[in-house]
Amino acid sequence: MEAYYIGLDLHKKIIAYCIKTGSGTIVNRGTIAATRSALTAWIERLPRPWIGAMEATMFTGWVYDFLKPHAQELKVAHPEMLKAITAAKKKNDREDAEKICDLLRVDLLPQCYMAPQELRELRRVLRYRNHVVRMATTVKNKMSGLLMEVGAEYSKKRLHGRSYFAKLLDTVEDVPASVKELLRFSRGGLEIFTAVQKKLLSALRDNSLIHERVQRLMTIPGVGEVTALTWALEIGDPSRFFARQAISYCGLCSAQKESGGKETRGPISKKRNKHLQTILVEAAKLAPHWNLQLAELHARELTRGNRATLAVARKLVIYLLAIDKSGMDFVMHRELAAA
Numbered sequence: 001m002e003a004y005y006i007g008l009d010l011h012k013k014i015i016a017y018c019i020k021t022g023s024g025t026i027v028n029r030g031t032i033a034a035t036r037s038a039l040t041a042w043i044e045r046l047p048r049p050w051i052g053a054m055e056a057t058m059f060t061g062w063v064y065d066f067l068k069p070h071a072q073e074l075k076v077a078h079p080e081m082l083k084a085i086t087a088a089k090k091k092n093d094r095e096d097a098e099k100i101c102d103l104l105r106v107d108l109l110p111q112c113y114m115a116p117q118e119l120r121e122l123r124r125v126l127r128y129r130n131h132v133v134r135m136a137t138t139v140k141n142k143m144s145g146l147l148m149e150v151g152a153e154y155s156k157k158r159l160h161g162r163s164y165f166a167k168l169l170d171t172v173e174d175v176p177a178s179v180k181e182l183l184r185f186s187r188g189g190l191e192i193f194t195a196v197q198k199k200l201l202s203a204l205r206d207n208s209l210i211h212e213r214v215q216r217l218m219t220i221p222g223v224g225e226v227t228a229l230t231w232a233l234e235i236g237d238p239s240r241f242f243a244r245q246a247i248s249y250c251g252l253c254s255a256q257k258e259s260g261g262k263e264t265r266g267p268i269s270k271k272r273n274k275h276l277q278t279i280l281v282e283a284a285k286l287a288p289h290w291n292l293q294l295a296e297l298h299a300r301e302l303t304r305g306n307r308a309t310l311a312v313a314r315k316l317v318i319y320l321l322a323i324d325k326s327g328m329d330f331v332m333h334r335e336l337a338a339a
Contacts, residue, residue, distance in 0.1 A: 003072055004047045007101025008054040009093050010034065010063060016093035018101040019047070029094060034059065036066060043070050053104040055079050055096075056112055065117050077103070080271065081110035115236040118209055123233040127275060129200040136193035143186045150175050160190065204229055219329040220319050222287030222294055230279040231320050238324040246321050251277035252314050268310075284313035293332070 002022050009016040015034050019027040032038045049072040054060055056076050068074050077100060103109040140160060147154050152172050158164040165187055169180055210232050217228035247253050251272025288295040294312050301308035323330050
């Protein structure tokens, strides 16, 4: 039985769709509200069986999960590659839905990886935890800024300790009452942020879906809990990557341009997973203190230029990918461990 092909263009309030046969004949097209009730009524009217496709956006997750049980096959298109293929002067929701439908119909859709729903839910929690940590850092910087604005003397290392902060407010001189009130308000917010991020991290740590995998990744010297969690949840299925692909996905290589036999390298590519890139670069700054192999690599790269941290981050990707694929704990070579 011939399947019908459906292209979907997702937006916050509406979803444009185009339905075609395998030969390219338009069966139906239009828009529906981007709600579960509207999708339920729309699904009941669809010809069967059908194969669908949509572009990866911030709205794709819930629509994909909602439609998947009803479709023979459902695909998600890579937005950057889709733009390159479908670039045109005429652009609107109806046209976009039809282009996605045509690419799906002729098997030219630039498909991207869609992680399982359970993994995406955990990833959402981790990203929110990282957002809370960034807000806490902003509050810490603002507290230091308030004290510097009024010329108050304080210990930067001890400022965020509870007992020292309370003592500081009681003993500091020539500080306006408004600044003290703002500092107390900031301290209250900081305590809330700290408690929230710890609770979220604890929930991720104990989740049975990724617990063993994270513990295995943490056997690599220099890889902590947050780095292991970020890798497991952002990479998803490690078997879809080779080492060079993983390094590129993490944004740890420069953009390449080659024309007429001449190759040039630009800055670090912006086409990457920014969450992995941030965590890996931060981990690479500390990892050489805990890992002899990474310390030697860091020292060697320092003599060649200023990209030692980047080289360590790339090596971390190789370690993480190898351990994740093998399903075995990290073991350092005896001769290196003895040294």
